[in-house]
Amino acid sequence: GNSVTQMEGPVTLSEEAFLTINCTYTATGYPSLFWYVQYPGEGLQLLLKATKADDKGSNKGFEATYRKETTSFHLEKGSVQVSDSAVYFCALRHNTGNQFYFGTGTSLTVIP
Amino acid sequence: EAGVTQFPSHSVIEKGQTVTLRCDPISGHDNLYWYRRVMGKEIKFLLHFVKESKQDESGMPNNRFLAERTGGTYSTLKVQPAELEDSGVYFCASSQTGKNIQYFGAGTRLSVL
Numbered sequence: 205g206n207s208v209t210q211m212e213g214p215v216t217l218s219e220e221a222f223l224t225i226n227c228t229y230t231a232t233g234y235p236s237l238f239w240y241v242q243y244p245g246e247g248l249q250l251l252l253k254a255t256k257a258d259d260k261g262s263n264k265g266f267e268a269t270y271r272k273e274t275t276s277f278h279l280e281k282g283s284v285q286v287s288d289s290a291v292y293f294c295a296l297r298h299n300t301g302n303q304f305y306f307g308t309g310t311s312l313t314v315i316p
Numbered sequence: 317e318a319g320v321t322q323f324p325s326h327s328v329i330e331k332g333q334t335v336t337l338r339c340d341p342i343s344g345h346d347n348l349y350w351y352r353r354v355m356g357k358e359i360k361f362l363l364h365f366v367k368e369s370k371q372d373e374s375g376m377p378n379n380r381f382l383a384e385r386t387g388g389t390y391s392t393l394k395v396q397p398a399e400l401e402d403s404g405v406y407f408c409a410s411s412q413t414g415k416n417i418q419y420f421g422a423g424t425r426l427s428v429l
Contacts, residue, residue, distance in 0.1 A: 208358070236416055240420070245422070246422055247319070247320065247420045247421045247422035247423060248407065248409075248420035249420070250419075253416070253417070255416065293359065295359075297416065301372075302347065302349070302364055302371070302372070303349065303361040303364060303372065303375070304349075304351075304409075304418060305358075305361070306351075306358045306359035306360070307358055308356065308357055308358045309353075309358070309359070
């Protein structure tokens with residue numbers, strides 16, 4: 205079946221630190237992969253996506269590369285800011301269906 | 317353009333009571349989805365509407381949950397009677413047909429005591 209496993213949190217970093225949140229997936233075929241972010245008090249927002257192997261999604265300084273050989277889609281940012289504090293969800297959508305499969309979410313707190 | 321709106325934002329009820337959650341999708345989005353996140357776990361799919369029809373309700377946990385989308389606009393999700401394990405955050409999302417991206421609301425936090 206389809207599933208997503210992401211790094212357990214919470215994660216606490218100092219401002220300007222390097223961020224990696226690991227995400228691996230299980231799926232048949234070629235799913236599309238996503239990172240969503242939920243800021244405090246708000247809904248889930250699409251952060252970035254990739255639809256095929258070796259694609260790199262990027263937005264707001266965040267990047268993730270679709271690695272089919274390792275079934276991974278790790279989220280990275282070179283220098284985090286306090287405003288990046290949020291919960292990050294990795295997700296996949298299989299090309300034969302409409303539903304999303306999410307990971308458990310990783311809470312990130314960035315301290316000044 | 318307004319996003320996906322959900323209300324209430326928070327509901328606290330006692331076990332055995334009934335609660336109705338509402339979702340207003342983005343105007344023009346034929347697809348509407350309900351998801352649920354139980355404390356600390358992954359966000360799980362409940363069901364998918366295309367206009368007023370249920371396309372996929374494979375994620376609905378049991379028959380205490382009833383979702384409707386009369387007229388193909390807003391949707392309601394009723395839990396009757398509510399149980400303790402129904403506590404969690406219920407998210408609604410909408411999308412345009414043929415598009416890969418789903419737009420989510422802020423969620424309704426349901427607490428069953």
